[in-house]
Amino acid sequence: MQVTVKLFAFFRDGRFKEEGGEYPAGTVVGDIVDGLGIGRDEVGVVMINSLQHSLQSPIADGDIVAIFPVIGGG
Amino acid sequence: MNRLHDFIRQRAASGNISLADAGEAATAFHRSLMEVEEQALLLDIMPLRYLRNGLRCREQLRLLQARVAVIGCGGLGGSVAALLARLGIGRLRLVDPDRFEEHNLNRQQFATVDSLGRPKTETARTAIRSINPAIEVEAIVRPFAEADIEAIDIVVDGLDDGGKRLELAAYCNKLARPLVHGAVREWHGQAGIATARNRLLASLYPNVGQGSDSKPPMNVVAPTVTLIAAIQAAETCKLILGIDSPLARSWMLCNLLDNVFEHIPA
Numbered sequence: 001m002q003v004t005v006k007l008f009a010f011f012r013d014g015r016f017k018e019e020g021g022e023y024p025a026g027t028v029v030g031d032i033v034d035g036l037g038i039g040r041d042e043v044g045v046v047m048i049n050s051l052q053h054s055l056q057s058p059i060a061d062g063d064i065v066a067i068f069p070v071i072g073g074g
Numbered sequence: 075m076n077r078l079h080d081f082i083r084q085r086a087a088s089g090n091i092s093l094a095d096a097g098e099a100a101t102a103f104h105r106s107l108m109e110v111e112e113q114a115l116l117l118d119i120m121p122l123r124y125l126r127n128g129l130r131c132r133e134q135l136r137l138l139q140a141r142v143a144v145i146g147c148g149g150l151g152g153s154v155a156a157l158l159a160r161l162g163i164g165r166l167r168l169v170d171p172d173r174f175e176e177h178n179l180n181r182q183q184f185a186t187v188d189s190l191g192r193p194k195t196e197t198a199r200t201a202i203r204s205i206n207p208a209i210e211v212e213a214i215v216r217p218f219a220e221a222d223i224e225a226i227d228i229v230v231d232g233l234d235d236g237g238k239r240l241e242l243a244a245y246c247n248k249l250a251r252p253l254v255h256g257a258v259r260e261w262h263g264q265a266g267i268a269t270a271r272n273r274l275l276a277s278l279y280p281n282v283g284q285g286s287d288s289k290p291p292m293n294v295v296a297p298t299v300t301l302i303a304a305i306q307a308a309e310t311c312k313l314i315l316g317i318d319s320p321l322a323r324s325w326m327l328c329n330l331l332d333n334v335f336e337h338i339p340a
Contacts, residue, residue, distance in 0.1 A: 008336075009262040009329060041281050045338065052277060068327070068338075070279060071257045071264050073292035074150045074234035 001025060001061035005032055008068045029065060030055035036067075044070040078103045078113060086119040096121060096208070107208040108164060112138055123206065124162050133315055138164035138209070140314045143226040145169050145218045145242055147194040149294060150256045151232020152183035153303030154310070155198050158230075159206045161311050166202070168195040169214040169222050170232075181296040220245045228310055231255045231268075234291070236282035243268050243275040254309050255325075256302040259292045263302035266325030267309060272340045274325060298330055 006018045015036060023032070029046050033055060046053050047066040059065060078099060085095040096110045103110070111121045115135040124134050142163050144151045147170035155168055173193050178185040182194075189197045195213035202211050214222065218238075223229050229251050233239050239255070246253040246268065253268040255275060268274035305326065312319050320326075324337040 008327060010260055044278050044280065047338075050339070054280065069259075069262075070236060070281075071259045071262055072234065072236050072239075072279070073258045073294045074146050074148055074232050074256070 001027075001059075003027075003032070003059055003061070004064045005036075006064065006066040007036075008066065009071065011036075011038060011067060011069050023059065027059050028055065029053060029057050029059060029067070032059070032065060033067060038067070042069055044068045075113070078105065078110070079117060082110070082114050082117060082119060086114065086117075089118075090120050090122045090125055092122050093208075108138070108210060111208045112164075121208065123208070127161065129315075134162055136314055137162045137311065140228070141165040141167070141226045142228050142230060142310060143167040143169065143223050144230045144232050145222065146232030146234065147184075147198050148172065148178060148232060148234065149181045149183075149299040150258065150303050150306065151230065152185075152194065152198055153300055154230050154232060154256075154306050155202060155211075156183050156205060157304065157307035158310060159202045159209055159211070161307065162206070163209065163310070163314070165210045165212075167212045167214065167222060167226065168198055169216070169218045170194045171215060171217045177291075181294055181299045218242060220248070223249060223251050226251060228313055229253045230306055230310060231257075236279035239275050240279055240282060243273075246270075247273075252313055254306045254313070256306040258294045258298045258302050261295060261298055261330040263298045263328045263330075264325060265302050265305040265309065265321065265328070266340060267313070267319070267321050274340050277340070278325070295330075298328075301328060301330065 003023050004020050045068040048063050081099050091114045099110045100107045115131045118131045120131055140163050144155050147168045173191055174185045174189045184198045184201050193215040199211040199213040229246050247270040255268050256265045266274050309321055320337055324339050327336045
């Protein structure tokens, strides 16, 4: 299935801002994160089609997945 | 009080009162500078220090009567405290257990060569007195506790750890205090207003256990700190004055590399 992945802040460093990809049925957001070499504990907000979800959320064909990093400094 | 009012009216021929005249009134009538400026505002006389805020006297009075806790007084917290003092927030409570270290000099407002080794909150209080001696600043040198936000209207997040932020948000939810959140990393920052209803911090820090010590210190550049602190100070001021904000419905992500500022639904 075809999925668009959007990355934010420093997750874009060395990766991309937005990219389409082919993923197998049954993929969850966490699988995409793993495939990008991002640690799951570095992920903050995850959105599918502008609605907040979690790393365990399954994705469907045509979804737009947005992945935001944890920003924690003060 | 009538004699104090007469004195203030007499010295405020142009509708404003200077710091020198307010100080003279404070000495003559055994009042604090803050009390004198508060009485002036009640008489519709603006202290000169606030003239360029462009607010009405009753709005400036609301700021002067507001109580804000800044939890964490390093990068974000220090800059927010300085901005709130210039705006004229009357009571600031600064809470931070730490002392300034050399690696703070790149971004923290009150970190100077002379303040190294000194408690951050006490250093901030001293510096703020020279910015605005007509407000009350309380410096607390220890980790925050629930009691720190009890007699407070608004809480500002100047922390640097997700677990501690969740702990603070839990206190704020319990006491129904709005929490003006900010966080920074490298050239990126975020800001928002956490409430019991939107549970913003639980969304932003989904994988952090409460009270946990998570990551090593993050790299941050000074412009990111100043930007996010400015947003936090503005939002705090707007909350006090009842000015609507997009951050009532969303949180904001700022990217200073690409100059992209985005609102994400909360």
